[in-house]
Amino acid sequence: MRFYNKQSNLDELTFDDVFLFQQLSGIDSRTQIDIKPKSPLSTTLPIISSNMNAVTGKRMAEKLARLWWIWVLPQDMELDRMLNIINYVHSADLRLDTPLTVNENNNIRDAIWIINKRSSQTVIMVDAENKPISVFKEQDLIDKDEYTKLKDLTKSRKIITGNEFISDEEAYNIMEDNGISSLPIVNNNWELVWVLTKNDAVRNDIYSPSLNKNWQLDVAVALSVNGYKNYIDELINAWVNTIFLDTAHWYTKKMVDAIKEVRDTYNDIIIVAGNIMSGKWAKDLINAWANWVKVWIGPWAMCTTRMMTWVGRPQFTAVHESAVVARENGGFAIADWWIRYPRDLALSLAAWATHAMLWTILSGTYESPGDIKTDSEWDLYKENYWMASGKAVSGRTNKLTKFEQAKRERYKEWISKSRIYNVKPLWDIVDKFRTWLESSISYVWAEDIEEFHNKAVIWVQTQAWFAEWTPHGRLKK
Numbered sequence: 001m002r003f004y005n006k007q008s009n010l011d012e013l014t015f016d017d018v019f020l021f022q023q024l025s026g027i028d029s030r031t032q033i034d035i036k037p038k039s040p041l042s043t044t045l046p047i048i049s050s051n052m053n054a055v056t057g058k059r060m061a062e063k064l065a066r067l068w069w070i071w072v073l074p075q076d077m078e079l080d081r082m083l084n085i086i087n088y089v090h091s092a093d094l095r096l097d098t099p100l101t102v103n104e105n106n107n108i109r110d111a112i113w114i115i116n117k118r119s120s121q122t123v124i125m126v127d128a129e130n131k132p133i134s135v136f137k138e139q140d141l142i143d144k145d146e147y148t149k150l151k152d153l154t155k156s157r158k159i160i161t162g163n164e165f166i167s168d169e170e171a172y173n174i175m176e177d178n179g180i181s182s183l184p185i186v187n188n189n190w191e192l193v194w195v196l197t198k199n200d201a202v203r204n205d206i207y208s209p210s211l212n213k214n215w216q217l218d219v220a221v222a223l224s225v226n227g228y229k230n231y232i233d234e235l236i237n238a239w240v241n242t243i244f245l246d247t248a249h250w251y252t253k254k255m256v257d258a259i260k261e262v263r264d265t266y267n268d269i270i271i272v273a274g275n276i277m278s279g280k281w282a283k284d285l286i287n288a289w290a291n292w293v294k295v296w297i298g299p300w301a302m303c304t305t306r307m308m309t310w311v312g313r314p315q316f317t318a319v320h321e322s323a324v325v326a327r328e329n330g331g332f333a334i335a336d337w338w339i340r341y342p343r344d345l346a347l348s349l350a351a352w353a354t355h356a357m358l359w360t361i362l363s364g365t366y367e368s369p370g371d372i373k374t375d376s377e378w379d380l381y382k383e384n385y386w387m388a389s390g391k392a393v394s395g396r397t398n399k400l401t402k403f404e405q406a407k408r409e410r411y412k413e414w415i416s417k418s419r420i421y422n423v424k425p426l427w428d429i430v431d432k433f434r435t436w437l438e439s440s441i442s443y444v445w446a447e448d449i450e451e452f453h454n455k456a457v458i459w460v461q462t463q464a465w466f467a468e469w470t471p472h473g474r475l476k477k
Contacts, residue, residue: 001320001350001456008460014314015344016466021457025445030438034448039332039354040270040291041242042210042218043070046349046449047433048334050359051075051222051244054384057369058085059118060362060426062092065217066200066209067430072244072357075222079231082221086238090216095168095204096185096194099124104133104151108141111150115141116380119366119425120197122182125150130191132159132184161186164193172201199427207430212239220272222246225258232262242270244294248305250274251281256288263289275336277318279325286331295322295353296336316347323352342436349437349449350456360384361429364420372423385417 003009004021011017027033037046045068049056053074061071073082092098100114100123111123115138125134134154144153161184162171171183175198185194210218220242223231228245235243245258250273259273273285274294282293297305297312306312315338323333335348335356348356362368363384372380400408446452461469 001352001453001458004457004459008458011317011460012314013316013460015316015338015347016463017314017460018316018347018458019461019465019469020346020350020440020444021459023444023455023457025442027442027445027447030435030442032447033438033441035434035437035441036449037354038448038450041070041220041355042212043355044068044208044210045430045434046355046437047345048072048220048355048357049362050336050357051246052359052363054363054370054382055359055368056362058088059367060365060369061085061089061219062098062217063118063367063426064210064430065089065092065219066095066097067203067207067427068210068434069430070210070218070220070242072220072222075224075227075244075246079234082231083234083238086219086221086235086240089219090212090214090239092217093194094209094211094215094217095200096164096196097200099184099192099195101126101130101192102136102150103127104149104154106150107147108144108150108153109146111136111141112138112146116366116372116423119427120182120195120200121366122195122197124182124184124192124195125154126192132161132186132192134159135180135182135184137181159184161190162196163187166196168196168201168204171196172198175201199425203427203431212241214239218242220244225252225255228258228262232266236266236269241268242272244272244274245290246274246294248275248297250276250285256284259285259288259290272334274334276322277313279321282322282326282331282333283329286326286329290331292332292334292354293322293326294334294336294357295319296338316351319348319353320351323354327352342433342440345433346437346440347458349452350458352453354449358429358433360420362426364422365424365426365429367426375419379421380423381419381421382423383417384420 036044047069049064049071051072051074053076056071064071102111102123102125115121115123121138123136124132126132160178175183181198183196184192185196187193212218219240221235221240222244225245225247271290272292272294273290275296276293277297285293295318319335326333332354335353337359339345339356339358345356364382370383372382441452444455446455
C-alpha cells in the first residue's frame, strides 16, 4: 500500500478519511480473485468473529466455521462451558446443520420460542425414537392459539427427507421440486441427525469449512492474562490451536510474561495478543513470541474508553503502522473493531492487516447468543452489550459475594447495552462481505490479498468527499 500524497503518511486517519483509488484492471470476473489469507490461521476468509459475549457462542461458532471464518470464544466463559462448546463444534458435520427439534406434546409456543435460534427458521417435530414427523416454518404457526399442540398441526403429506450422503445439488433439487426450503437429514435408521436448507446447499458449493489438524471445524479461544493458567492445559488437550491473550491495554509485564510462558510450554500453538495501536508495540509483542497482534483501542458503538480516558488512535493509521511492523518482524496483524461495512474490511487489508474482526454487525444475527426480543411496537431486535458494561460485569462476578460484586461494579462502563434491529441471517453478512471484498480487490487489478496489499493506493478525502460518496436517495423509514 502507498499513499498518493506522501505527506498523508504523517496524518492520523480513520477509515472514513481515506479511499481506494481505481486502477487499470484486466480481471474478467471476480471469481478469479483468491481471498484466502496467506497466514497460519485455518480460516479461508480474512474475517474473524469477535470474542464478545453478545457475538460468539455455540450457534455462531458452528455456522461460521462452515463458512470459511474462524471464531473466538469469549474469555468470560467458565471452562466447562467452553469445553462443551468446543466439543460440540468439533463433532458437528462439516456441511450439514444442527436441527431445531420439538416433540408431539410440545405446543406452538414452544416452537415459536426456539424457531429464531437459527436462520433457517424451521423446527422439526420428532417422535419418541427421534424420527422426523413434520417440518414447521414460522408461517405455519402464526395466527393460531399458542397452546395448540403441534401434533394437531401435523401435515397429512409424507415428510420428505434426505440421507447423510446426499449431495448439495441433489438436496437443492429435491427442495426446489417440492417447494420446501429445509430438508431433514436422516441416518440409516431414519433417525433425524441434521438439516440442510436450500441456502446452505448453495453455499456449501461456494465456501469451504475452516478445519483443524483433525479435519474438524476449527475453534479459537480468548483468555484473560489473569486467568489463562486455569484454562490452557485443558484447551490444548481439546485440540484448540489458537489462543487470544486479550486485554484492553496489553502494555504490561504481565502480558509479556504470559506470552513467554505459553510459548515455552506450547511451542506449536498460535498466540494472538492485544490490544495495541502502534508499530513499536507490535514489535514488542512479536519479539515476546506472539504470532499475531490485535489492533484497537476504543472505537466501538458502546465503548467509552477513548472519550473518557482520551487514549486511543484513529483506526486506519493504527492498523497500517502496526501491520507493517508486524510483517517486518515475522508476524501478522488483525484489525479489531470498527469494521462496520465491507469497505472497512477492504481498507484494513489494504493497510496490511491479514484479518479483520467483526463485532456489532454479527450481534444482530439469528446465530448470535441470546434470544430475539420484541419492543413495544412488536419490532424484533437483539441485545448487544459491551464487555465492560454492567451486564458483562455482573456475569463475570455472579459467584462472588454481594459485597465483592458491589465493589466490582465501580469499574463498569455506564453505556451498558443497545438494541440491534432488523435481525439478519448470518449468511447474509458473510455473502455481503465476501462479494464486496472481491469487488474492491478487482478495482486495483489484484488477484489475491497479498497482491492487494502491495498494489493498493490510498487517497485522503475531505468530509465533503465522504458525504458525496454515500447514497443520497431518501429512504422510507
